[in-house]
Amino acid sequence: MLPLRVDDAFISMAIDEALLKLNAESKSPNTIRFWRWLPSTVSIGCFQSVEREVDLEVAKRHGVDVVRRITGGGAVFHDHDGELTYSVVCKQGDVPDDIIESYRLICGGLVQGFERLGLRAEFKPVNDVLGNGKKISGSAQTRRWGSVLQHGTVLIAPDVRRMFELLKVSPEKISDKFIASVFERVTTIERELGRKPSFDKVREAMSDGFRKSLDVELVENKLTDKEVKLAQDLRPKYASEEWLRKR
């Protein structure tokens, strides 16, 4: 397990890919890490069209970065002050072959983490965790070179209005009624607990959750020199216009 990091989107995505690649080459151990985005960022899924999903003008105006992930799924607004992000990297043989079952296994750590914070939590296939019946975490997974990367959100207290400004939602949907329906389906730790726990506290709950659900010992360690070097080499790809506008 790595220390909590606060990085820009491009190095964060590069670290995740570096861990995945080096794990596949058996040069990095299975790894869990928790991290935050600085500045706040919109990430899009690897199959999404940035033009169709993100209002780039609004992002620029608010100093929000935009990055394409190597994982599928949807566009997400990652609020620096409101989201803890996790990544798990392991050998493919350590998780079930079945994709939904492998999400269930890894999301099990989050489920236990949310429960430690006092919420009722459950896995909702394919890739969500519900807190008190509403979505409170979304994950995305890729499998490459014989290893698995799964990363995802833990919604502590994100700015939902800002999210709607940044993401291109069809005009008929941007109504008070639609926003109300999102509030019925999506929640945050702050909303459920009536207070905002610290990032450290949430990280501790989640790492305990993973420890228990995966029945593993977590050894605290830093990124290795190899991991840092490869991440630095990969960063320019994620920061490039070519990668961002791939679709």
Added chain:
Amino acid sequence: MGYAEFKAPKGVIKVELELTNDAISQVSISGDFFMYPEDALERLEQALVGVKAERKSLLAAVQRFYGSTGAQTPMVEPEHWVEAILRAAGE
């Protein structure tokens, strides 16, 4: 250029395509679905070029794509791609 979206049980499939003599001459697929391995999406697009834009031919092409690549798309079935493509072709 035709464009359409179709909401599958997991993910919205967005298709932009061009037809020449009722067959697909160019197609670009995007959306928030999952596909493993990820580079299979380009192969799906390639597999659709030259295919007549009608249900039976499209379904056969999509099923061939799944057979030859072993691609997995949780909660997205061959019929969902076909539906999205037909909508874009009908635009």
